[in-house]
Amino acid sequence: MRSTLNFLLNDWLDVASLTTRPRFADHSRETFESVLDTCERIAREKFAPYNRLSDTEEPHFDGERVHLPQATHAATAAYVGAGMLAAAQDYELGGMQLPCVIEMAANSFFQMASVSMGGYAMLTSGNANLLMAHGTALQKEVFAKNEFSGRWFGTMCLSEPQAGSSLSDVATRAVPDGPEYEADPLGPRFRLKGNKMWISAGEHELTENIVHLVLAKIPGADGKLVPGVKGISLFIVPKRLVDTEGRLTGERNDVALAGLNHKLGFHGTTNTLLNFGEGRFPVRAGQGGGLDGRGAGAIGYLVGEPGKGLSYMFHMMNEARIGVGLGATMLGYAGYEASLDYARQRPQGRPIGPGGKDAAQPQVPIIQHADVKRMLLAQKAYCEGALALELYCARLVDEQHTGQGQSAADAALLLEVLTPIAKSWPSEWCLEANSLAIQVHGGYGYTRDFPVEQYWRDNRLNMIHEGAHGIQGMDLLGRKVVMDGGKGLTLLAGKINETVQRALQRPALAEHANALARALARIGQVTKAAWATGNPQDALANATPYLQAFGHAVLAWVWLDVGARSEQLLADGGDADLLNGKLAAMRYFFRYELPKIEPWLAVVETRDATCRDTEESWF
Incomplete structure (x- = not known):
């Protein structure tokens, strides 16, 4: 690797x-x-x-x-x-x-x-980065800085048992902590009551404190919650209360573990149901006085402005989505390396010669069989392509923050368009790589004597982590490719065409460059066709096939760009095995994978109603 x-x-x-x-x-x-x-x-x-x-x-x-x-x-x-x-x-x-x-x-x-x-660190970093972008100076100093030092870890608390991915339906309430609630130097102080589900790293003893970032709604004057996402605010709710110097006060906040979820994989990361303000750890009212002071709710400090919590949380969510994509990629990569090592050592079968197999000949390592090479090449194409995509996205972050003028603006827009792909594509196809790794191992792949079954179990969660697959598809087709009149899609198409033009100058890559150009043109046509009626129901009914086709086109672009660079280095005397391996994976992707996009695009283009119109009773 x-x-x-x-x-x-x-x-x-x-x-x-x-x-x-x-x-x-x-x-x-x-x-x-x-x-x-x-x-x-x-x-x-x-x-x-x-x-x-x-x-x-x-x-x-x-x-x-x-x-x-x-x-x-x-x-x-x-x-x-x-x-x-x-x-x-x-x-x-x-x-x-x-x-x-x-x-x-x-x-x-x-x-x-x-x-x-590694999940604890990913969440902590994202939590602190959000506070650096949207918190007050003191919130950055007290909470973010202590997270960056590793003294405290952090979480994101979005989902609720009754709401799941539908964040507009969150019901956790946050009420001002007395008439002087705005006087707390750590931020306007509220009391939170509600339940949060699927909270990774929500309870542990790895650090002395846990900083929860919690989505909740502030009731209106009539005591009712504002419906929809516009009513959501964001709060810092520490497990243990702290002062303005970042010192623990010795008092536990009213955040209680209601239970541990035991998932298919990711067993090393605690996954929790948390109750906020149930009264198990009642805390005194702060300097604002107000409520009765005990059992009145978990203390939380408002981040930014009321009602803008979800937009702030997307700072962490988008970072986490790329982090999930990287995790999916590396689980696939771990399985690839394990199955590659196994295939090189496992003797089984004999090569087929002109007269068939000769049973008198010694067995050969299974890596010599064409079908095993197919499975290894698929894994290599999925995992190395996904790693290239994730690193490219990280490079866009650097360009966004340190580039100049239009270059920085373009990087930010490209990152917007690519984030659903960076999350979803590795989650689907590096999981497939893990499945192929099990297949290479044969019966041993199902046993705990080898690690590949754990890699598959761990990776299966990533299609749901940080927004399920269907949500990413609706985000891509429903928002990212049509925002600003399709400006992001146009920018990405321009980048892809630059690679196509470079590749056309290399005879060995011309076939693949033309195939990518055709795929790009089809995506443009299908995007317009999906929205031809202007009805989101028509367009988004097949958002997931669109996501799959779009993702495959993006990965083909990545592989063509990597292939062009590999060819150049090979001609200059670079590492022949390394570079020929890249070119073989590129050829595999173009010949085995890119042709898959047409059936996916066909149902999007025709706005196929098969799934949308199927009645519940028919099941």
Whole structure:
């Protein structure tokens, strides 16, 4: 994996060029390599050996606290000690001012070694980044800074048992904590009551405090909640109350664990149902006085303006979606490497010669069989393509934040369009890679003697994490490709056409360049056809097939660009095995995968009503 990572960072994305920018001027290719070396070592020593342990020794609650294996404590401490929670932050925050693309590359080692043990850090980083974007100066100092240091960890609390992904239906209430609720220096202080479901990292003892970011609604003057997402606000609700210096007051906030969810995978990350304000940990009223002071709700501090909570939360959600995509990618990659190693060592069968098989000949490793090569090439095409996409998205973040003028604006728009793909595509196709890894192992793939069954179980969750597959499809077709008159889609099409034109200059790539050009034209036609009636019901009934086709076209673009660079380096005397492997994966994708898009696009283009019009009683 490291050789591919180095190729993508240095030869494809040219990350060393970022060091000419003021923010990254203290860095060099050598410092980037040092960070990657350190993280690869920590992942190898502290995460990978305990991945199976984190799966078999699930978190359990003894009525007072949640227990996790000691290895999880050690792994997260090593991650914090390496400074990775603040890797991309300013020096003043204890950060290293690393480019986002290097931070993501470094995190790929942890996601591959044990995605569930790495989940705590991903959520904490996203939580703190949201507060840096939308919190007050004191909220940044007290909450975000302590998260970046690893003293506290963080969560995102969106879903509720009755609402699921329908955030407009959240019912958690937040009422002002007395007449002087605005006087608290940590932010306007509210009392929250409600229930949150599926909260990853919602309860543990890895750190002394947990900072929950909670979506809730503030009742109107009539005591009723405003319907829809416009009534949602965002609150900081710490597990343990703190003062303005970030010191624990010794008082537990009224946030109680109602239960642990036991999922198919991701056993190493606690997943919780949390009750806010049920009175199990009653807290006194703050300086504003007001309510009776005990059992009146969990104390929360408003972030930003009332009613804008969901827009703030999307800062964390979009970051988490790319993080989920990276996790899915690296689980697929872990399965690929495991099945590749197995295929090289497992003897079975004999080659077919002109006269058929010769039973007198010795068995050969299964990697010599064409169908096993097919399964390995598919995994390679899925996982290496997905890794390239995730790193490209991270590179867009760097361009958005440190680029100039139109370049920065274009990067932000491209990232908007690509985020649903960066989340959904690896979640579907790197899961397929895990399935193929099991198949390569044969019967052993189903056993716990080999790790591939765990990789599949862990990865199956990612099609639901941070917005289920169908939601990503509706986001893409319903919003991203039509926003600003299709400006984002036009920009992406321009980038793809630039790659097509370069590839057409290379005879070996012309076939694939033309295939991608045709696919791009079809997506443009189908997007218009989907919205021809102007009726969202017509357009979005087949949003998921559109997502699949769009994603495959994006990955074909990535592979064509990677292929063009590989051809150039091969001609210059580069690593022949590495580069020929990239070209083989590219050819596989264009010949086996890209042709799949036409049936997906056909139902979108015709606004097929099969699914929409099927009556409930017919099932």
